[in-house]
Amino acid sequence: MNEDLVGSAPLSFSLPAIEFRDVELAFDDQVVLDKVSFTVDRGQTKAVLGGSGSGKSTIINLVLGLIKPDAGEILIDGENIVGFDDQEMMEVRRKIGMIFQEGALFDSLSVYDNVGYRLNEEGIDEDEIEHEVKRMLRFVDLEDAIDKLPSELSGGMRRRVGIARALIGGPSIVLFDEPTAGLDPPTARTICELAIKLRDLEGVSSIFVTHEMTNLTYLASEYAIVDRKGTVLFAEEGQDLCLLNTEVIMIRRGKIIFDGRIRDLQASDDPYIRRFLRGK
Amino acid sequence: MLSLAGRILTELQEMTLLCWRCLKGLRKQPRYIDEMIFQMDKIGVGSMAIVTLTGFFTGGVLILQAYPTVQYYGAQASAGQGVATTLIRELGPVLTALMVAGRVGSAISAELGSMVVSQQIDAMRALGTSPVRKLVTPRVVALMVTLPLLTIAADIFGIFGGGVTARQLYGLDTNVYIQSVRVGVSIEDLMGSIIKPAVFGFLIGLVSCHRGLSTKGGTVGVGLSTTNAVVTSSVCVIVADFFLSKLLMGLFKSTLF
Numbered sequence: 001m002n003e004d005l006v007g008s009a010p011l012s013f014s015l016p017a018i019e020f021r022d023v024e025l026a027f028d029d030q031v032v033l034d035k036v037s038f039t040v041d042r043g044q045t046k047a048v049l050g051g052s053g054s055g056k057s058t059i060i061n062l063v064l065g066l067i068k069p070d071a072g073e074i075l076i077d078g079e080n081i082v083g084f085d086d087q088e089m090m091e092v093r094r095k096i097g098m099i100f101q102e103g104a105l106f107d108s109l110s111v112y113d114n115v116g117y118r119l120n121e122e123g124i125d126e127d128e129i130e131h132e133v134k135r136m137l138r139f140v141d142l143e144d145a146i147d148k149l150p151s152e153l154s155g156g157m158r159r160r161v162g163i164a165r166a167l168i169g170g171p172s173i174v175l176f177d178e179p180t181a182g183l184d185p186p187t188a189r190t191i192c193e194l195a196i197k198l199r200d201l202e203g204v205s206s207i208f209v210t211h212e213m214t215n216l217t218y219l220a221s222e223y224a225i226v227d228r229k230g231t232v233l234f235a236e237e238g239q240d241l242c243l244l245n246t247e248v249i250m251i252r253r254g255k256i257i258f259d260g261r262i263r264d265l266q267a268s269d270d271p272y273i274r275r276f277l278r279g280k
Numbered sequence: 281m282l283s284l285a286g287r288i289l290t291e292l293q294e295m296t297l298l299c300w301r302c303l304k305g306l307r308k309q310p311r312y313i314d315e316m317i318f319q320m321d322k323i324g325v326g327s328m329a330i331v332t333l334t335g336f337f338t339g340g341v342l343i344l345q346a347y348p349t350v351q352y353y354g355a356q357a358s359a360g361q362g363v364a365t366t367l368i369r370e371l372g373p374v375l376t377a378l379m380v381a382g383r384v385g386s387a388i389s390a391e392l393g394s395m396v397v398s399q400q401i402d403a404m405r406a407l408g409t410s411p412v413r414k415l416v417t418p419r420v421v422a423l424m425v426t427l428p429l430l431t432i433a434a435d436i437f438g439i440f441g442g443g444v445t446a447r448q449l450y451g452l453d454t455n456v457y458i459q460s461v462r463v464g465v466s467i468e469d470l471m472g473s474i475i476k477p478a479v480f481g482f483l484i485g486l487v488s489c490h491r492g493l494s495t496k497g498g499t500v501g502v503g504l505s506t507t508n509a510v511v512t513s514s515v516c517v518i519v520a521d522f523f524l525s526k527l528l529m530g531l532f533k534s535t536l537f
Contacts, residue, residue, distance in 0.1 A: 064406050090408050098406040104399035118407045121310070165407070 015078040016041050017173050017205035018063060023072035025058065025254075032058050033069070034254040040173075040207060043245055045199045047216050047262075048209045050251035051276070056209045057101075059251075060175045063207065064098060065089040076173070097166030097174040101181055103158035105150040105165070111137070112146050115164045122169075136164040140194060156187035163194055174198060174206040180215055192218040197232060199245060200224040213277060220246045220262040250276070298412065298490050302420055305413035315418040323384050323419075324426030330383060331376050331430045332437040338371055339363055339438030340445040347450050356450075360457040361464030363442035368465055368473045372435040374521050377480035380427060381513040385488040388419055389509035392492025393502035401493065411493070420485035427481035428474045435473060468532035476524050480517050487513040 016039040025033040032055045040046045050056045061067045062074055065081055073080050081092055105114050113120070115136055116129045137143045140160040150158060159179055166174060176195060180188035192215050198204045200223050208219060222234050248265050250258035252272060258265055265273065305311075342363045350359050392415060395401050401411050439461055446452035491509035495501045 061402075064402075066402055066405060086410065090410070093406055093408045096406070098403070100399045100403055102398060104403040106400055106403070107394075107398075117409075121407070121409050123310070165403075 016075070017044070017077060018046075018207065019073075019075040020059075020062075021073040021075070023062065023069045023074060025055075025062070025067070025069045031254050033062075035072070036251075036254070036256055037072075038249050038256060038259055040205050041245075042172075042205055043199065043203045045195065045206045045208055045219060045246045047219055047246065047248045048207060048251060049211065049216065049248055049265075049276070051211060054251045055254045056211075056251055057177050060098070060177050060207060060209055063173075063175060064093060064096060094169070095172050097169075097171035099159070099162050099166050099174065099176045099179050101178045103150070103155075103162035105153075105158055105161055107150055109150075110146075111142070111148050111150070111153070111161050114150065114161060115168055117165060118169050132168055133164075136168050137161075139167065139197075140164045141190075156183050156190070159183070159187075159191055160194070163191070167198070172204060174204050176206060176208045176210075178209055178211070180210065180212060185214070188212070188215065189218065193224070193234060195219060196222055196234065197224045201226065201232070216248060216262060220248070294494070295486060295490050298416065298493075299486055301410075301412045302417050302486070302489075305410065305417035306421070308413075310413075312414055312418050315414065316421050319418050319422035320426050323380070323422050324429060327380055327383055327426075327430055328433065330379055331434045334375055334379055335367070335372065335434030335437035336441035338375060338434075339367060339441035339443075342366055342371075342438075343442040343445040344449065347446065347452075351450075356452060357456050358460050358464075359446055359452060360439070360442065360460035364439055364461040364464040365469065367438040367442075368435050368469045370521070370525070372438060373431050373473055373476040373480065374517065376431045376434045377427060377477060377484065377517045378514055380423070380430065380481075381484045381488075381517060382510055384423065385484050385509045385513045386506045388485070388488040389492035389495075390502055390506045392489060393495035393505045396493060396495045397498055397502060416485075416489040416493070419489060420482060423481035423485040424478050425481075427477040427484075431473055431477040468528075471532065472525075472528045475528065476521065479520060479524060483516045483520060484513040487516055 018040040020036050020038050023033055023036045025031075036055075036059070038046070048056050048059060058067070062069055063076065065084060069082060072082070074082055076092055077095070079092070081089065084092065105111075106117070109117070112130075112133055116133045119129045119132060133146070134143065137146060140163050142157060142160050142164065145153060145157060145161070150161070153161065163179070174195075179191050179195075183191065195206065195208060196219065199206065199219075208215070210216065222236050225233050225235060227233055246262070247260060248258065248262050249256050250265065250273060257270065258268060258273060266277065268274065343359060346362050347356070347359055350356055350362065392401075395404075395415075404411050404414065443454060443457045443461075446457050447454055488509040491505040491512065495505045497504075
């Protein structure tokens, strides 16, 4: 870990949470990512849009260090993680929460043990774990499911438990890998609300991989506020406005073809983007 | 042909790497002692029934087949010696290992394989845990500890089964049988029958875990890696048995009888 950065908070605040610099990756002959560069600022949500097999999920696996790039740099809080070994990577992963497509809950463990997994591994006091697990389950509105096993949960509930598990320990970066795939619209909406809450109320930086435009519309046009009673409300921005802390990148065949606000994306005259947005 | 050789070499390299990481997992905290004990219960206590049953009937069939021959030479009094030596030196360790490879090896690779397919292994790494330390090391250690114990159980039940058969079918006096068993078994044989299964346990654990963790291609892949795990670990056990026997013979300078 870089000692200089830990000591000086103002400096680390100005650094982007995640930065890709000319990242290249190929499996055998197939190019997966071709000179991909982008940044995710602190408190910003970056939606990654693209068709199946465009390399969206690969970006998330690279951030987590589950795969290594062939060339280029990946910086997390200013640290280049490309050369890190497993032990150093474990330290980096501590500040990252990851939400998997199907939840990826541990089948053999109860919801309580799933959510408390990270704290349990770190050897934290049982009382504190219980308190944190309950707080996290309240955040995803699943307090009743605490003693259930993953097999007893519905698809949407599994995702929410997955979110609670990723958020325990207060990560500053959260990665969503198609969290709404295969869910009905209201449940998908709940997942997006959780992402909005994280962005606006907790100040978390995140990458939100998706191929569904509705998710993007929610993320880019709504924000969360807390009223005097402590209830979380979702308010919508005006039609023309676009939230500053949400941006989109669009990937096609391993290349970034768009990086910016959703309004500019909608105005783009690139034929591929137009077809993607309208479905024809 | 070249690609086959290449595949085998890559496989071997991956296995060696896994072995190294597994050993490293023992050295550092956390060691997951609870998980080890849980696995020992699951593997050891869980396999007790099939292993003792196998042992009992193997001992029985050995006497069944050998008794007429020894009777022909008038050496009925040595029948127990034959059973005990065969069981303790070879059949006990190998048959137990094969039974455990079938029962436990398949379970391990199916469990780890499904975890890979449902991204649970990725989730574990994302949550800051090394899957090798948490999943592989406890299973390998549990197999190395329980397989010798299971082998001893199989040996005892085999000798018992031989005794029962000899008495009931051929009317051999039990005291004569026990006496010949005691004469036939040397301390070197017993040592060998503990060392061998420990090595077999290590092989079964490593192969099954490696197969499970390298699962690709969804649920079909899980089935494939399960079959592969059982076949590969069984073959490994039988091949290793030959070389281990030779090694132990040299080590203990034990002669035939």
